[in-house]
Amino acid sequence: MPFLSLPGFDLDATLDAGQTFAWERRADGSWQGFAGDQPCIVAARPGGVDVLHGPVDAVRRYFFHTGPEGERLLDALPPDPAVQRALAACRGLRLIQDPWWPCTASFICSSLKPIPHIRQLHWRLRRAWAAPGADFPDLPFPSPAQVASAGEQALRRLGLGFRARHLHAAASVLAEGRWDFSRLQGLPTEEAARQLRSLPGVGDKIAHCILLYAGGRLDAFPLDVWMIRIMQRHYRKPGRRLRRPADLHRFAARHLGPLRGLAQLYLFHHARMEKTRPDQDDKSGQGKAISPWSAPLLPPGNRPRSAVA
DNA sequence: ACCCAGGGGCAAG
DNA sequence: CTTGCCCATGGG
Numbered sequence: 213m214p215f216l217s218l219p220g221f222d223l224d225a226t227l228d229a230g231q232t233f234a235w236e237r238r239a240d241g242s243w244q245g246f247a248g249d250q251p252c253i254v255a256a257r258p259g260g261v262d263v264l265h266g267p268v269d270a271v272r273r274y275f276f277h278t279g280p281e282g283e284r285l286l287d288a289l290p291p292d293p294a295v296q297r298a299l300a301a302c303r304g305l306r307l308i309q310d311p312w313w314p315c316t317a318s319f320i321c322s323s324l325k326p327i328p329h330i331r332q333l334h335w336r337l338r339r340a341w342a343a344p345g346a347d348f349p350d351l352p353f354p355s356p357a358q359v360a361s362a363g364e365q366a367l368r369r370l371g372l373g374f375r376a377r378h379l380h381a382a383a384s385v386l387a388e389g390r391w392d393f394s395r396l397q398g399l400p401t402e403e404a405a406r407q408l409r410s411l412p413g414v415g416d417k418i419a420h421c422i423l424l425y426a427g428g429r430l431d432a433f434p435l436d437v438w439m440i441r442i443m444q445r446h447y448r449k450p451g452r453r454l455r456r457p458a459d460l461h462r463f464a465a466r467h468l469g470p471l472r473g474l475a476q477l478y479l480f481h482h483a484r485m486e487k488t489r490p491d492q493d494d495k496s497g498q499g500k501a502i503s504p505w506s507a508p509l510l511p512p513g514n515r516p517r518s519a520v521a
Numbered sequence: 522a523c524c525c526a527g528g529g530g531c532a533a534g
Numbered sequence: 535c536t537t538g539c540c541c542a543t544g545g546g
Binding site: 231320322324327329374375409412414416418434436437439480484 | 528529530
């Protein structure tokens with residue numbers, strides 16, 4: 213069986229960092245999923261991965277930030293203390309490259325969902341269009357035309373909730389050819405994000421996710437609740453505002469530079485690991501609740517209803 | 522019974 | 535250009 217040498221690579225961190233949802237962990241610890249449109253099974257080994265199924269070249273292209281070039285990018289990350297701490301803790305985490313449409317569809321499903329749920333929805337979409345009785349590896353991601361013709365109600369039955377309307381509308385726009393990912397070619401990231409936002413269900417955060425995880429644009433900077441907390445915690449100064457997305461984008465561009473999307477990957481994953489890592493002093497193994505973020509910043513939709521009538 | 526989750530869209534202010 | 539509210543679902 214083919215062994216792919218990827219020194220320093222952390223397969224688990226890479227596939228569980230919320231950048232892709234196209235991989236599922238198997239009982240034996242290996243991962244089954246899709247490198248581009250190629251079904252693959254990969255297993256972590258010292259110094260690289262075993263490719264138990266699928267073409268090695270597709271796996272190599274998928275983990276495109278491995279190797280000496282990837283290492284050089286890590287060395288070029290900004291000398292910011294928080295970034296460097298996160299990098300030191302998650303050095304083996306690498307950027308992946310997903311296909312446009314599955315990435316877009318997954319992140320349209322991601323609104324107000326924890327990462328395991330997003331993965332679950334992604335695979336429900338695959339299995340919903342599989343032949344009767346079929347399972348991996350025969351689970352191609354349904355095309356925009358397939359999703360569009362299924363109808364919104366069918367998507368709701370898969371558990372998409374209010375995201376069903378968005379996904380159906382976005383699939384319809386793509387299926388009818390009223391929009392195409394080739395429009396992003398050559399556009400600056402900011403302008404490409406604006407183009408992506410014309411898709412239903414794609415706002416600023418998801419547009420940047422798509423540009424980073426499908427487009428490989430290292431200056432795309434997804435601003436989710438985690439990133440807002442992290443930046444408040446580390447970068448807020450008494451005088452400055454640093455709350456509105458525009459301010460956060462501006463600060464990130466100036467302070468974290470052209471690799472800010474990559475820096476975001478490490479900050480995000482590191483913070484998420486800190487939250488769930490079992491506390492050594494906690495015998496119950498529940499893990500400590502959360503490090504004391506100075507400003508929790510509840511998402512608007514979940515803000516408690518005012519007690520006063 | 523709560524609480525929250527890698528948001529987006531829309532109507533008001 | 536901001537703020538407030540709604541949108542459904544599942545797991546802790």
